[in-house]
Amino acid sequence: MTHLPFIAASYALGVLVPVGFGIAAFLRMGRARRRLAAIDPRAQRGGLA
Amino acid sequence: MNARSVVGTPQAGRSLHRFANPGQFLRLSGAVLPWLTAGAVALTTLGLVWGLFFAPADWQQGDAVRIMYVHVPAAWLASAGYMALAICSVLSLVWRHPLADLAAVEIGPVGAGFTALCLATGSLWGKPMWGAWWVWDARLTSVLVLFFLYLGHVALVRAFDDPTRGYRAGAILALVGVVNLPIIKFSVDWWNTLHQPASITLTGAPTMALSMLWPLLIAAVGYMLTFAAIVVARTRAAVMERRVRGLLMARAASDGAEAPVVASSGEAAPERAAAERAAFQAAAQESAR
Numbered sequence: 001m002t003h004l005p006f007i008a009a010s011y012a013l014g015v016l017v018p019v020g021f022g023i024a025a026f027l028r029m030g031r032a033r034r035r036l037a038a039i040d041p042r043a044q045r046g047g048l049a
Numbered sequence: 050m051n052a053r054s055v056v057g058t059p060q061a062g063r064s065l066h067r068f069a070n071p072g073q074f075l076r077l078s079g080a081v082l083p084w085l086t087a088g089a090v091a092l093t094t095l096g097l098v099w100g101l102f103f104a105p106a107d108w109q110q111g112d113a114v115r116i117m118y119v120h121v122p123a124a125w126l127a128s129a130g131y132m133a134l135a136i137c138s139v140l141s142l143v144w145r146h147p148l149a150d151l152a153a154v155e156i157g158p159v160g161a162g163f164t165a166l167c168l169a170t171g172s173l174w175g176k177p178m179w180g181a182w183w184v185w186d187a188r189l190t191s192v193l194v195l196f197f198l199y200l201g202h203v204a205l206v207r208a209f210d211d212p213t214r215g216y217r218a219g220a221i222l223a224l225v226g227v228v229n230l231p232i233i234k235f236s237v238d239w240w241n242t243l244h245q246p247a248s249i250t251l252t253g254a255p256t257m258a259l260s261m262l263w264p265l266l267i268a269a270v271g272y273m274l275t276f277a278a279i280v281v282a283r284t285r286a287a288v289m290e291r292r293v294r295g296l297l298m299a300r301a302a303s304d305g306a307e308a309p310v311v312a313s314s315g316e317a318a319p320e321r322a323a324a325e326r327a328a329f330q331a332a333a334q335e336s337a338r
Contacts, residue, residue: 001112002106002111002112003112003113003177004112006113006116006173006174007101007113007115007116010115010116010119010169010173010174011097011101011115011119013119013166013170014097014118014123015097017162017165017166018093018272018279020162021279022086022275022279025279025282025286026282028282028286029283029285029289031286032285032286032287032290033289035289035290035293036289036292039296039297039300040293040296
């Protein structure tokens with residue numbers, strides 16, 4: 001495969017950027033859900049959190 | 050004759066504000082998000098694997114053309130994400146849609162990330178093909194301006210103590226920046242650029258082989274679903290964080306007034322008060338972290 005380092009770097013970035021944003025978003029969502037459930041149990045019961 | 054028969058029965062779904070209710074958004078997005086995430090992972094993986102291992106090499110560029118399967122979807126998303134930001138800004142400025150403000154705040158960093166991905170992969174494609182990491186070409190420069198617009202929006206919405214003022218200023222910046230989108234699109238037609246013209250247009254047949262077009266379209270749809278899933282997840286988190294802040298502030302205000310906690314029967318409930326205080330302190334410590 002020609003230009004392999006450039007292709008590998010592009011695909012690495014193309015995977016890492018969305019995966020990084022995705023993991024950060026889901027961790028943040030889980031943290032927010034736990035905080036909300038800690039102070040407002042109704043949110044958990046109602047399926048909002 | 051009651052009031053409803055005079056004004057007519059309200060029709061759910063006819064108004065944008067049907068989705069302005071954060072509780073309804075949380076319920077709806079909670080149902081959609083797993084499917085969105087599964088589709089995003091499946092299609093992005095399929096498109097990238099197809100493009101990397103099974104699509105043919107270009108007769109002129111060789112295997113370097115495979116960078117296209119990352120670069121082009123990122124470029125489309127950079128512009129589409131900014132258009133989404135501008136639409137949220139209109140919803141915020143004209144209809145005061147409360148979720149539009151939160152969505153705009155969450156689109157900004159993700160759009161900046163995908164624009165950076167577009168610029169970086171373009172640079173990695175340009176070096177072997179043009180012999181340069183960067184040229185001050187009209188297309189590259191206008192996308193760099195888009196990246197700075199995203200960064201400006203991210204900074205501006207966080208620059209005010211009053212979030213509402215930040216949302217308004219960010220919305221105005223986003224709408225002003227929309228002028229850059231047609232410049233990006235038509236830069237390769239208006240100016241003599243090193244960047245190639247569009248291979249896929251709405252009005253003409255694509256100028257690339259179907260064996261390259263299919264993986265490109267699949268990767269593009271996969272990246273779009275990925276972008277949407279990330280923004281929905283971030284907006285869900287933002288809605289819950291805002292609710293937590295509101296509850297903490299309300300409880301802090303009530304604690305400041307030293308109001309006794311009264312059970313629904315009207316009697317003081319010391320156990321419940323202690324439990325609520327413990328939960329409040331736990332949430333406050335969690336927020337502080």
